[in-house]
Amino acid sequence: METEVAPQDDSFLMFETVFRKHGDLPEVLNFSVQLKRYRFDSDIGGPMLAELKGFMAQPDYIPEPDDGWYFDVLT
Numbered sequence: 001m002e003t004e005v006a007p008q009d010d011s012f013l014m015f016e017t018v019f020r021k022h023g024d025l026p027e028v029l030n031f032s033v034q035l036k037r038y039r040f041d042s043d044i045g046g047p048m049l050a051e052l053k054g055f056m057a058q059p060d061y062i063p064e065p066d067d068g069w070y071f072d073v074l075t
Contacts, residue, residue, distance in 0.1 A: 010040050013049070022055065030055050 015035055022028035033052040036045035 011037050011046075012040065014038050014045070016045070027057055028055050029057075 013035060014037075015033055017034075018032045019029050020031075022030050031054055034048050035050040036048055038045050
């Protein structure tokens, strides 16, 4: 049984991670992790191949029991 080997190219995959504060809720951080292919001879990434987006509350922040904003952030 022969194993096929993918041809070598002049590129690599890299994850880019971005954190930013939510515009309306300062206690929330939005994040995005993107996977892009880069050529060895360029600093400019190609089209996004995959993305993970979400949010999290800042450390040490505990919402009030009646505070329902956690569910309002999901858009």
